[in-house]
Amino acid sequence: MTAAVTKEPAALLEKKLHKGQRHFTLNEAAASTGLYVDDARNALDELIKKYVCRLQVTENGDLIYDFGKNLLRRGEKTFEEKMAQLRERLWQLFTVIYKAWIAVTLVVYFVLFVIILIALILAMSAGKKDGKVRGPSLETLGNIFASIFRWRTNTGTVLYRTDRRGYPYRQYEPRPSPLNENKKSFIASVYDFVFGPARVEIDPLHNQKEVAAYLRKQNGIIVTSELCALAGWNFPQAETFLTDCLVRFQGEVKVSDNGVMYGQFDELLRGLDKVEPYKIVHYWDEYEPDYQLAGNSPGRNLVIILMNAFNLIFAFYLLTNLLPALTAPGGPADMLPGLGDWIAAHDFAAYLLLGWIPLIFSVLFFAIPLLRWFKISKARRQRHRNNIRKRLFKAIYQENGNPQTAAQIHQIVNTGAREEQLPVSLVESVLREVALDLPGDTLVSAEGQVQYAFPRIGYELKEVTTLRSQSRRAETLGKIIMDSEN
Template structure:
């Protein structure tokens, strides 16, 4: 096995030379290539390339001879870089959101109070003209104009103890976390904002995003391959390689390359614990991390009904004011029309128009979620077939389609509302499969996986196409061999795989013998496969709820 040495962070000037060399090489180079181009020392170049894996989109490749190749995007794009127009659009939306929220507080609440008062005053005026009993007593206890000074009214819109800027992630979050004993009640104004702009979106830090992967690394004894990260996250294989390259640099990791070309990322520092041997429960795989559908408002039906009712009242009151309120109260003039008709009409119309337009964007994002969820469910079937006891099995389109339908209807799942006793939500995949041709969708996903994992395809006896993924088995077998050789969970040496006094031939024979021991009789990899027929959903806010 070959190991990549660990070095320190590079200096600025040397890094700029390395960047120039990479641009000339269109992002793909070995350490030797960059050394030849820059004239820098090998250790400096290797250090610079490692640091770039953390800040630029890139990953490691292994040549046939075991040589490590650094592969970056030819444009050397920064990780998490956002295009200019996307940032401009996001900034404009945030500015509009802040301004409109302030307008909501003023318009929705104040105009609601004003119109209620004016309608009551108009009714009282009508009764007064007709000889009603409440003549002239607009401020009286019977039929007077309400002042809304009671604490209950303002408590309805804001809750004591709710900190300014605290997020509201929607009704599922409220039921699961926001309704705990001692927690302040979600202010109604937050639900008003959510009605227009949607619930707050969780913004997990990089550390919060990395927690489940770090748990996976520790559960798998400090060694992880990109294939295993795909199994855990559902990421495309190249994205998983880039993510592991970043984690390697961030957490002081390393790489091991077997003679068979399996690239394993090694994290010895994550396997050191004050409690002794590390024992970590493996996090859920991708098919138990499905994404529930994004909701337009995030509110429950009751909250949406109240918000829509208040705005509808304002809309109707403003549109009928010239015929109902103005004549009875003797109101007239341009300012009255502007203040009591045109402004509230424009506001109330926009109040309904914004969520209506957002619905289109939410539907588009939900289609992407459905694609990702379908991929994750199919990954469960692919890994099941690849790691089956008795040898790798073929995956057919019809078999994978049956697996998708069975997984979604078998009841072996945990939905986003499971903790509050609600029926699980299968919307992201189930309706997508029902409305389209399952075999076509599944076949398209299998073709993508075939390309990613360099799989095999052949025609079955009935003329149908079936797929095989031997690379998945080889990757996991290689990872298990590395784990056994390093024994990081115990921080011990394990079997000797290299000695300084051995000849090249002896070292080669030792490596082959070590790998053969792993493959002898067929390595049982079923412990790396959680039940692929059991799906589950993971809400976005789960990443930050317990941070």
Template sequence: MADDPNKLELTHNVESRILKSLRKRKGVATAGDVAADTGLGYEQVDWALQQMLDLYKSHLDVDDEGNLRYRFDPALTRRGADPGRTWRKVKRVAWRTFVVVFKVWTMAMLVGYTIAFILLILAASLAAIGASASSDEGGDIGDAVMLPFMLVARFLEYMFWWNLFSSPNQGYYGNRRRRSRGGMFGGMGRKPYQKPSKAFYQKIFDYLFGPELPKADPLAPARAFAEFARSRNGRITAADWASRTGQSLDEAHNALGASLGRFRGDVDVTDDGTLVYRFDDLMVTADEADMRPRSALAPVWERKVTVPSFTGNDKKSNTRISLLNGFNLFMALAVLLVVQGLPLAAVIGLGWIPLIFSAMFFAIPLLRKRAHNKRAKQAEVENERRQALQVVFESAEHGGIARPVPEAAIPPTFQNSFLLDYEGDIQVTNASQNVYTFERLATDFEDGRRAREQANEVVFGKTVFSSDKEEKDLDEEAMEEFDRRLAMELGGDVFEVEQAQAAYAQVGR
């Protein structure tokens, strides 16, 4: 008696037995092989293997008689597995903690010590200014006494947008009558106060750690995939998805297999052996306007990788920040090397502490610059690779015929990897020139096109369920983990970079 599919369940015991069989067979088996190895019922094994296609890196082969062969990664690696994830997470948490602590320390040190050093310098000359001003008939002694406090106030205004002396519609020093006064500060408030685009303290943080970008959407890869599937009438081949992500054909098959469970997909096999991944349910819509042609995800070579600005600040702001910290560094060195007879507490407080902080303040951007330059180089290489991919994929989009690609059209760095990743061949022309052909890509593109043409007649307006898979109740944490793994399979690193670029552009505006 056949097992009722509605009552089947992939328990830990069933999965463990099947994994034991697959390990013995190095990941390649049919449902009959596994049933014979485990003693489980054929229907249960067949159903369980279909569920495990979503969980483990795998492929599904179909022969000319419709028999299924399951090919799992010999290591039986779960989709989205990330061996170093825990260690990287620890490092990220440690870095974020350091950033928060150093930001607080920065405000205490950079602002506090700058003000302290200004006051010390002014205090040393205040007596002379007062003596000189007391002999003047104009009585400017009041302005002289207020000088250090006004400079500190102006510094705080610049740092935090605080407008201490006027309303937003007035100048720094109040009404017209006060601005027209003579004396030392008579002309300082003539220009109205204008709030800068970014507070100076935020520019300091960006100088240290780079501009902070909004968090990337973990569902962006899945959303991009679903929209692309809809734009292709729910019919996608590995070549289609590889042309959008830059993945190899094997990686694209893994990504599409991982998407079957999420989007209730199925697989058709053409006479040429091409796997066409079918997502009928994605085509069902309640809005007839949604039946219009959709804008597909652009090919990967049309989406260039860029590296966000190192600080996000203009050169003038970075120069001011460098001078500000340089001032503290200079004063700390002066306390340690020039001033004599200070108590130990003053030497530590006014010398060593600001010296250590100022050195770290300059060291952090210098160390970060190395990583920034490395990312810039990686982006340059990736853009070169994407440009070369355009030649490869466009050579295969000609009615199932792969046009030869001259060897010189593909940079030597990528030639071997392209041949392996896209199942290419090397041929020698009559002129003794090497050319590359990518017949597998051409077949995939053509079979996908034909499948989409046939799908036009049956998909729209019909509710089609391509599988009997029941959705599992997952708690929020488990669902987030599932989304993370699926995003990795779909080329999440590609979309994460592009999200960061878009977010940075939005921040820049």
């Protein structure tokens, strides 16, 4: 009986959501369903665990629950996200197939490796007589051959680099060559020439871990402005993420006496303090990884281009000249002793194996990086703009969202910066975008200058400082009074 009573309020309110009524206050939820206010509150708490919800607070302190235009279960992907995931999987499948194709193509040279190996064995055998060993060891030659099939082109170790504009970023260490550990593997260079080096992957739960660590340092209280500072979100995104944190970490949403919505997470504060804390890095201190076309030296790229260009030209020559001549009736089969007779007898296989397959392979070898270049060029421009946005965020938060002109922000971001010096026009352009995201107000000073103000940041940061100073929560677990071993 109790279970039925518990489920009924949530079921009643859920029907409203499915009918399209997804934007209301607690009192409206109670009035529209006929529930007690406390039952409606419990039902809403249950529903925000089930569906994505954005929490807002009005200037009068009323809490608004917004379940969005489309009702979306937590953890469920949108149609756009599903399509993006499908495209990503198809690209990964093609990458595997084409890398296998590259590997198989390289195996053709195995015969040449065997000949070289025999020569090296003879050389080493002769060298043992005078105590000298010439050439690489058998193990090294084996590593060279095995490296053809190591499709991962990095070691997984993260290094820190700085791009040409002075922005530091993280990058994977390239896989070293079996012959020289200080140089990138040539085979890895070939794979990266086509598909590009992998960017550093971000932990899918990075934001959640970072917020949890931040809460433990900040007395278990957080406001949406701080979420924006940690992840660079706009306020709608931060408000939606706050509800996710409330569900994930068993927090409680509250509204202060001054009308500021905040999350309180008392449970997160309790612990032994023996777990290594997660690193907290604000949005403006973590620049995006660079987009690289190949990640190789110019000389290495030139060698790869010449090799594939030779294959491309020779395959085209075979298709248009040599193979037609050899397969024609009475053709000069003696032009290629042994092979010419085979080509004349197996013209279809000859065209396929010696002509079309290497030609298609070589065309794709150049076409894929060319198409990637267009995509990467756009991504690089966006990355540059995102990095500028990070610098502006820092300047805005340093002044607690107080009114500033574009020239003042320009001075803040450029003074003592290791990154590029930004022109005022670019600062103002990106600043207008940031003002729409946060959002901000455009004011005119007494001197007639346009100023950008972000009042919500200012009063939320001020209010959360007061809330933390007033909060008195027991963070220690206390003495152990019962032990399973006793």
